[in-house]
Amino acid sequence: SKLTIGLIPADGIGKEVIPAAQQVLEAVSPNKFAFLHLDAGFELFQKTGVALPEETVEKLKSECAGALFGAVSSPSHKVAGYSSPIVALRKRMDLYANVRPVASPVGAAGKPIDMLIIRENTECLYIKSERLETLPDGTKVAWADRKITEYASKRIARMAFKMALQRGKLREAKRQQGGSVAWQGQPKVTVVHKSNVLSVSDGLFRESCLAVHKEDPSFAGVKLEEQLVDSMVYRMFREPDVFDVAVAPNLYGDIISDGAAALVGSLGVVAGANVGDNFVLGEPVHGSAPDIAGKGIANPIAAIRSAALLLEHLGLASEASRIHSAVDKVLNEQAQAMTPDLGGRGTTKGVTDAVIKLL
Amino acid sequence: SKLTIGLIPADGIGKEVIPAAQQVLEAVSPNKFAFLHLDAGFELFQKTGVALPEETVEKLKSECAGALFGAVSSPSHKVAGYSSPIVALRKRMDLYANVRPVASPVGAAGKPIDMLIIRENTECLYIKSERLETLPDGTKVAWADRKITEYASKRIARMAFKMALQRGKLREAKRQQGGSVAWQGQPKVTVVHKSNVLSVSDGLFRESCLAVHKEDPSFAGVKLEEQLVDSMVYRMFREPDVFDVAVAPNLYGDIISDGAAALVGSLGVVAGANVGDNFVLGEPVHGSAPDIAGKGIANPIAAIRSAALLLEHLGLASEASRIHSAVDKVLNEQAQAMTPDLGGRGTTKGVTDAVIKLL
Ligand SMILES: CC(C)[C@H](C(=O)O)[C@@H](O)C(=O)O
Numbered sequence: 050s051k052l053t054i055g056l057i058p059a060d061g062i063g064k065e066v067i068p069a070a071q072q073v074l075e076a077v078s079p080n081k082f083a084f085l086h087l088d089a090g091f092e093l094f095q096k097t098g099v100a101l102p103e104e105t106v107e108k109l110k111s112e113c114a115g116a117l118f119g120a121v122s123s124p125s126h127k128v129a130g131y132s133s134p135i136v137a138l139r140k141r142m143d144l145y146a147n148v149r150p151v152a153s154p155v156g157a158a159g160k161p162i163d164m165l166i167i168r169e170n171t172e173c174l175y176i177k178s179e180r181l182e183t184l185p186d187g188t189k190v191a192w193a194d195r196k197i198t199e200y201a202s203k204r205i206a207r208m209a210f211k212m213a214l215q216r217g218k219l220r221e222a223k224r225q226q227g228g229s230v231a232w233q234g235q236p237k238v239t240v241v242h243k244s245n246v247l248s249v250s251d252g253l254f255r256e257s258c259l260a261v262h263k264e265d266p267s268f269a270g271v272k273l274e275e276q277l278v279d280s281m282v283y284r285m286f287r288e289p290d291v292f293d294v295a296v297a298p299n300l301y302g303d304i305i306s307d308g309a310a311a312l313v314g315s316l317g318v319v320a321g322a323n324v325g326d327n328f329v330l331g332e333p334v335h336g337s338a339p340d341i342a343g344k345g346i347a348n349p350i351a352a353i354r355s356a357a358l359l360l361e362h363l364g365l366a367s368e369a370s371r372i373h374s375a376v377d378k379v380l381n382e383q384a385q386a387m388t389p390d391l392g393g394r395g396t397t398k399g400v401t402d403a404v405i406k407l408l
Numbered sequence: 409s410k411l412t413i414g415l416i417p418a419d420g421i422g423k424e425v426i427p428a429a430q431q432v433l434e435a436v437s438p439n440k441f442a443f444l445h446l447d448a449g450f451e452l453f454q455k456t457g458v459a460l461p462e463e464t465v466e467k468l469k470s471e472c473a474g475a476l477f478g479a480v481s482s483p484s485h486k487v488a489g490y491s492s493p494i495v496a497l498r499k500r501m502d503l504y505a506n507v508r509p510v511a512s513p514v515g516a517a518g519k520p521i522d523m524l525i526i527r528e529n530t531e532c533l534y535i536k537s538e539r540l541e542t543l544p545d546g547t548k549v550a551w552a553d554r555k556i557t558e559y560a561s562k563r564i565a566r567m568a569f570k571m572a573l574q575r576g577k578l579r580e581a582k583r584q585q586g587g588s589v590a591w592q593g594q595p596k597v598t599v600v601h602k603s604n605v606l607s608v609s610d611g612l613f614r615e616s617c618l619a620v621h622k623e624d625p626s627f628a629g630v631k632l633e634e635q636l637v638d639s640m641v642y643r644m645f646r647e648p649d650v651f652d653v654a655v656a657p658n659l660y661g662d663i664i665s666d667g668a669a670a671l672v673g674s675l676g677v678v679a680g681a682n683v684g685d686n687f688v689l690g691e692p693v694h695g696s697a698p699d700i701a702g703k704g705i706a707n708p709i710a711a712i713r714s715a716a717l718l719l720e721h722l723g724l725a726s727e728a729s730r731i732h733s734a735v736d737k738v739l740n741e742q743a744q745a746m747t748p749d750l751g752g753r754g755t756t757k758g759v760t761d762a763v764i765k766l767l
């Protein structure tokens with residue numbers, strides 16, 4: 050029987066890159082997937098007053114093996130009743146890890162990058178617990194709660210150490226086949242925090258990561274390092290080649306993944322997956338890009354790679370690797386065919402067709 | 409009579425770069441300054457149990473016209489009773505703006521950079537209001553409060569618009585003298601926030617900046633833009649040349665200033681000033697760099713430029729500009745004499761002497 054994949058293009062270029070990813074999935078295994086089109090987004094909210102319909106969440110849970118999400122637009126001003134559907138979806142489905150691989154043979158500063166960013170996806174300032182008060186003098190003060198739990202921190206740390214070990218094994222295998230591998234050292238996890246200021250909350254995140262490192266004997270094979278978030282941004286740009294896996298609380302993870310994307314040339318190539326114990330939602334790191342939406346020039350590679358990440362999590366490793374290889378070939382050999390974000394004059398359709406041809 | 413400058417080297421390379429800055433101040437105007445040496449830091453805390461002695465705060469307030477701070481070390485684990493003395497000092501002296509100019513004729517991506525980052529310096533997560541709870545299942549949960557006030561947001565926005573206008577005038581003057589100027593457009597302020605997630609707190613920051621833009625007719629000459637903090641890090645790396653002044657809440661300001669520093673080659677050249685209505689504390693953006701402390705190879709340029717920023721705020725514009733010119737010349741003409749962070753084999757003393765020679 051077919052695997053049902055939910056498709057939630059949402060806003061802006063999401064409506065262009067998700068259909069592109071769908072085509073690639075159809076091509077990589079013609080009779081394997083059924084697709085279920087689901088609604089969410091700011092545009093939907095403007096039409097219906099609802100950003101994330103209950104039906105979407107229900108159908109994801111009851112009918113889909115996994116799903117792909119496009120991107121959401123952000124209103125520039127506060128809109129009563131609106132709240133980001135992707136933040137809500139991550140929480141509702143308990144997709145606690147946002148897994149973002151960032152790799153490039155030659156990145157900024159001419160150094161190779163092969164990083165995996167593991168962003169905690171359910172708490173930190175993203176719990177959106179905020180209050181507005183008016184002071185006696187009539188001016189306003191706003192409060193936001195930042196929540197860090199031992200439970201979520203340990204869970205995300207475990208994921209980071211496991212992924213680091215898995216990446217180590219894949220590199221080893223590649224090396225034995227005579228392949229070249231950017232990262233030479235032992236598997237490594239860099240814990241990103243700001244415990245010099247947030248000694249309690251980031252202190253708890255940090256200690257939870259350290260505790261997990263000790264709890265499982267196999268994790269001893271992973272080197273543990275830590276980096277303050279400000280220094281992390283600095284070092285990523287100067288020495289991107291020293292990082293393997295980075296694990297971070299939600300907001301820092303958001304920021305460093307955009308930073309890492311800049312290093313590989315474009316947000317348009319950086320894939321992500323929102324991962325829970327029972328469900329995976331592929332989602333490119335880029336946004337809805339209103340400035341280029343509807344022009345047919347959005348880079349579909351991030352969405353296509355996100356589809357491949359989804360397949361990996363569904364146990365379809367060989368299909369996933371065929372997609373990755375095709376994308377890599379297109380990126381390496383057809384630079385002129387690339388979309389404008391990569392300096393080319395190509396289109397969403399052109400790049401998608403090129404990938405499909407090489408599958 | 410002499411102007412008294414407080415000197416707080418604090419930890420690590422602070423003990424090397426602050427004396428270097430002092431020498432430059434002595435040389436630029438031999439009989440103008442008296443220096444008062446004051447204590448603070450993590451090393452002091454380890455010896456005495458106090459990170460910021462009351463005497464230091466008192467003497468700054470009663471005896472000093474302004475001061476220079478070096479850097480503080482951060483303990484990697486939580487230390488009972490210790491809290492960052494620089495964060496405390498900013499708050500105690502109400503130094504509400506952290507002003508960080510980042511400029512380079514050719515930065516990363518081969519594009520010129522000439523940015524001024526204005527970081528709010530008194531609130532956000534830096535109020536350090538945190539709590540630890542134990543849940544019924546025995547695991548821990550930590551809470552941190554993030555505070556954003558209309559008062560502090562408007563105050564920092566005003567500073568940003570004023571600085572943008574002032575920079576515009578200086579550029580105009582330079583242009584008329586036939587000089588070349590990196591930034592070509594109208595003065596611009598980019599408001600950095602994450603109001604798509606923190607609609608109340610970053611919403612208040614954003615609205616306060618917008619309100620200030622309207623309140624003073626002269627601010628109409630400044631273009632107002634906004635950028636989500638994750639996109640800001642991304643765009644700074646891809647198009648650093650499109651930014652003029654950026655204003656940000658405390659933590660985002662911390663992160664983007666390290667990011668900007670990476671663009672100009674080294675944290676070792678990026679100066680800062682903690683500015684209040686009645687006091688200015690110069691402070692390089694770099695940290696205490698324990699890995700190179702005591703070796704005599706710390707780059708003194710950030711501290712020397714911070715001293716120049718202090719002089720500007722004290723009304724000593726011509727002395728400040730002599731220091732800036734000397735530093736620029738050394739950077740442009742004596743690359744081999746530079747410290748290792750800039751790829752040279754120079755020393756703190758060598759660079760300091762070179763600057764003094766060119767004053
Ligand atoms: C759209 C926004 C809410 C989202 C986030 O901050 O998580 C985006 O920046 C991302 O990285 O997926």
Ligand SMILES: CC(C)[C@H](C(=O)O)[C@@H](O)C(=O)O
Pocket residue numbers: 245246279480482492494495662693
């Ligand atoms: C040392 C630390 C508390 C400080 C900060 O976060 O403000 C530093 O990173 C800075 O930028 O001055």
